[in-house]
Amino acid sequence: MNVAQPLIHIHDFHMHFAAKKVIDGLSFDVERGETFGFLGSNGSGKTTTIRALLGIYRPTAGTLEINGKVFSDDFGSRLGYLPEERGLYKKESVMDVMTYFGRLKGLSKQEAQKFSRQYLDRVDLADKADLRLDKLSGGEQQKIQLGVTIMNEPELLILDEPTKGFDPVNRRLLLDIIEERKDAGATVMMVTHQMEEVERLCERIILLKDGRAEAYGTIDEVQNQFGGRTIKLKYSGTINESPNYKITLQETNYAELSLAESADESQVLRELIGSGLAVSGFVAAKRSLDDIFIQIYGDPSAAHKPNSTGPVT
Numbered sequence: 001m002n003v004a005q006p007l008i009h010i011h012d013f014h015m016h017f018a019a020k021k022v023i024d025g026l027s028f029d030v031e032r033g034e035t036f037g038f039l040g041s042n043g044s045g046k047t048t049t050i051r052a053l054l055g056i057y058r059p060t061a062g063t064l065e066i067n068g069k070v071f072s073d074d075f076g077s078r079l080g081y082l083p084e085e086r087g088l089y090k091k092e093s094v095m096d097v098m099t100y101f102g103r104l105k106g107l108s109k110q111e112a113q114k115f116s117r118q119y120l121d122r123v124d125l126a127d128k129a130d131l132r133l134d135k136l137s138g139g140e141q142q143k144i145q146l147g148v149t150i151m152n153e154p155e156l157l158i159l160d161e162p163t164k165g166f167d168p169v170n171r172r173l174l175l176d177i178i179e180e181r182k183d184a185g186a187t188v189m190m191v192t193h194q195m196e197e198v199e200r201l202c203e204r205i206i207l208l209k210d211g212r213a214e215a216y217g218t219i220d221e222v223q224n225q226f227g228g229r230t231i232k233l234k235y236s237g238t239i240n241e242s243p244n245y246k247i248t249l250q251e252t253n254y255a256e257l258s259l260a261e262s263a264d265e266s267q268v269l270r271e272l273i274g275s276g277l278a279v280s281g282f283v284a285a286k287r288s289l290d291d292i293f294i295q296i297y298g299d300p301s302a303a304h305k306p307n308s309t310g311p312v313t
């Protein structure tokens with residue numbers, strides 16, 4: 001294994017469906033051991049990219065590799081893939097289905113049953129082990145599918161909207177389970193539309209737009225690229241110009257400052273107070289990923305919204 005080599009490498013990937021161009025020269029890497037957020041609006045090509053990476057679709061052009069090679073059965077047992085379309089054998093019992101998939105993934109029957117019992121207990125489904133899968137709710141079936149995906153502790157997890165349709169309590173439980181795999185060293189590539197999940201789990205992200213990368217990098221890098229850190233200030237007096245910030249909004253007793261990349265928040269606060277400004281409120285914040293997402297993809301309700309700057313305490 002070449003440790004320096006990314007686990008997933010995609011270069012100049014193009015995908016056309018007849019005359020429709022869905023992916024247009026996409027390039028990105030997923031490094032070993034990281035959790036990577038694969039983001040983009042509906043229909044932007046995330047599932048298509050995953051399918052091409054896993055050989056389900058033949059790419060129109062480009063390089064798509066896992067561990068330095070086009071995906072093949074060699075890597076199959078090291079991959080856990082949770083597809084967007086869910087589906088297990090619904091007429092079998094939960095335990096039988098989990099054991100069957102465990103055997104397919106190379107576990108012994110005993111190992112598969114042991115994992116299944118522990119997992120079902122963890123996700124609060126221990127009492128449903130002997131029920132037919134189609135007697136479970138949609139969310140419960142999804143929990144089983146995630147269990148099947150992680151049961152052989154794969155080195156790479158590709159999860160297409162793993163928490164879609166879950167209530168907040170179960171969403172947190174599923175994120176905990178994914179985070180445990182990450183802490184155990186798995187590389188995770190995850191599609192989600194939930195930015196708080198991205199902020200909690202992901203080191204790096206890509207945002208797809210029109211089949212290209214609109215933003216790519218660490219969350220900090222993307223936040224800096226789209227406006228970086230801001231300070232909301234309640235004050236009286238005069239705010240001096242400074243190389244450490246730019247004044248982006250100024251009203252009588254309220255202002256917003258955009259920080260220079262090298263400046264730090266407490267240094268700016270000291271500088272403002274040192275210049276004689278009376279500061280009665282100071283909130284430092286990064287631009288949220290939600291805001292950045294809306295900037296990139298457009299806010300359909302923007303035309304009807306008042307221009308709000310948000311509260312300062």
Ligand SMILES: Nc1ncnc2c1ncn2[C@@H]1O[C@H](COP(=O)(O)OP(=O)(O)OP(=O)(O)O)[C@@H](O)[C@H]1O
Nearest residue numbers: 017020022040041042043044045046047048049084
């Ligand atoms: N087999 C196919 N034949 C024709 N068009 C397809 C096919 N698969 C996907 N597409 C089209 O490619 C585009 C991207 O679809 P894809 O499922 O990759 O989007 P996505 O980013 O995963 O969206 P979502 O967030 O809604 O799941 C869509 O316009 C879709 O209709």
